Amino acid sequence: MSLIDPFEIIDPRFRAYVIPIAWLETLHTGMRWTEGPVWFADMRCLIWSDIPNNRLMRWSEASGAVDVFRADSNFANGNTRDRQGRLISCEHRTRRVTRTEPDGNVTVLADRYQGKRLNSPNDVVVKSDGTIWFTDPTYGISAAYEGGKAESELGGNHVFRLDPRDGSLAIVADDFRQPNGLAFSPDESKLHVADSGFIGNPAWPRHIRSFDVGAEGRLAGGGVLTEVAPHAPDGIRVDVDGNIWSSAGDGVHCYTREGELIGKIRVPERVGNLTFGGGDRNRLFICGHTSLYSIFLNTSGAQRP
Template sequence: MNDSYQVYDSRFRALVQPNAWLERLWTGARWTEGPVYFADTDVLVFSDIPNNRMMRWVDGMGAGVFRCDSNYANGNTRDRQARLVTAEHGGRRITRTEPDGTVTVLADRFEGKPLNSPNDLVVKSDGTVWFTDPPYGIISDYEGHKAAQEQTRCRVYRLEPESGRIDAVAEDFVKPNGLAFSPDERVLYISDTGASHDPDGPHHIRAFDVEDGRRLTGARVFAEVSPGVPDGFRLDTDGNLWTSAGDGVHCYAPDGALLGKIPVPEVVANVTFGGAKRNRLFITATSSLYAIFLSVSGAQAP
């Protein structure tokens, strides 16, 4: 096993490539986030939040600006029609980019009041959009626009894009952040990064059972992540969870055991699977974009 990996459980050896190494693909950001891979065009799109822009990376061609004045976009994903869906700090909203480039607002309020600052999101197979709403984009002007928090809590929401219906599915988070479904969509994982502004705050990932495709039950702590916080994460086809952390990427088995780590020289914010076989893990880390090939593939296209 090369220096690109740290093994904590022998099961990790089957998930990584001993002859693959961590590559820095691009640098020049202030805080990279929200990577999403478009298989039909072989393009990776990601956010550079403080610079208020979204970037585009193409293998062999490098990176360039995808969208200026991105409304301080953070998390990105794709819907089931391969359209870009984005969580905007600055706009305090969830948007969808249509094939002609126009932007449709899917949600910007709950119970008549502005959302806090939508952070990350995932699209379920039924087309619903599940997203987190902490206050990071309104705490200061660095990653959005400083403003009063009008929502009484930092919630997790389920959105039906066609009808516009939005329901709160979890309300007991300090700062809900990354989220992703298990491969069979029976479990939803959600991180709480309250430790980002409170040393005694949570820095864990919780697991919830998904009932009737719309309700969350059976909350339990899946993993405590340290150092740093579990900002964003994705799952592979075997149900292993690959999450950001302060020292790189941590991989957890479905039973919650820490299998291993991929050390990264910058604090990691998020990850996504991509490439022709979805076995390339793209990593957004502070000022840079990294990638490494694995022996497993990502669980779902978004």
Template sequence: MAKNAIYDIHDPRFIKLIVGSARLEELYSGCRWAEGPVWFSDANHLVWSDIPNQRILRWTPEGGVSIFRQPSNFANGHTRDRQGRLISCEHGTRRVTRTELDGSITVLAESYNGRRLNSPNDVVVRSDGTIWFTDPTYGILSDYEGYRAEPEQATRNVYRLDPQIGEVEAIVMDFNQPNGLAFSPDEGTLYVADSGASHDERLPRHIRAFDVVDGRRLENDRVFASIDDGIPDGIRTDLAGNLWSSAGDGVHCFAPDGSLLGKIFVPQTVANLTFGGPRRNRLFIAATSSLYSIYVAVTGTQVP
């Protein structure tokens, strides 16, 4: 294992994934809890959440930071669908929404089996258009990231939503606190973080992996990797199948076989990350009060 000011190299394979001369750049500070970054390739800008401040921010290379939306309904995780529309998880309204191209808001999911969702947290869209999201209780634990409330769902689930017919289906129902999620490049594997240890040290701080069958069923549940500092929150994959996870000390990178390749140290606790830039080789990192970025030597899995 080798260390320098930025990198912690656990496996020689990590050297090929990073740019040794790259530096970690702080692009903005002033958030209360930065989360949910998503890159808009067609508009050349990044959007991310500042949950407690009830705002979604926008960063552009030329113009810096501006307000994208406020109030945000305590929005957390975001992604884009295959038509380039913004999909958001809102803690305050306990729903998943879509921002249409004209700026109007469509509610995609707010209940399951006749009861309100807990507080949708993070979201990904599969190539078939289905939307997969996690529903822990973080947004109803207090009034800081949403509105305090008792959960109406008996479990904290991973859901699959078919927006064409409005069907919401619970796919996995045995998580402590399901959090970030990401598909492998071929969409044959779904990774889901369990951050249960955030409020109870006895609970998991690992990432589970599932085989995706017929685009809607998950099989072969296994623990893919564990985080040794903090908890796993947001996760992303690159085109080589490596998984990049948020952690207490920065970003952890895992090979497709689950082995830890290395870390990128970040001064603040990392909540989420995404690949962006014209070549999707720039890692944008939402970490506590700041937005950071660093160039890497890999390409992130495509998001419209």
């Protein structure tokens, strides 16, 4: 636990989300690059990825114990749950999106688009209609450290929409450098997507864009909502008020739905991803570079309608 005040108030509106006696807690450390946290309320546990160590980890709320959930994760990155509560994962090594069934078997949901292999699916969200939306940058094929070095067959880095009912896969946005974290607004009228191209190329974007979500998954707009610095945005989440909580080089940033930076949670290392969890969904779990942290907030994560 860090007894240094972790909150940085940039705008007075941020005070409404701060619990003054809540502190940043270190839940586990000793990893290489943490990512993809997902909360399992029915099991009171958090599952997340330790990508270079090729494993999924699990933290128990009841005991505080940490164990290996899956020893060979295929260098999984982003994770979420579908409407039936099943684990959905983005795998770098196999360049696919998978679903873990209740019996533990793994079903491949997508690994190719028009016959060409995906790059390395990165982050993923599920909409209330059951469709699965994921980003596909090249981080997992740029080096063996996070998957396996390979050339892109698609020739671009896109945002995809998968309908598991019929297996259809469609590109919904194709003008990103490196699409990364993504999150819907509480009413699902907006889709926010991070472009972390800055990671590896300082001339490329480090911003969050916001799209209007239309019928049958069509996106419109896509203007830049906000720039994120230091470093770049990676994983993002949205709370019940529509605020966007983004990873950054100095911790977690909180932006209003209009893109105004109102506050930060300072973390002692670069943050890769985050998610809301706990019984009231008011506990923010934060994946730092080598450690898993958490902090209680006076807000809760948005849930699909």
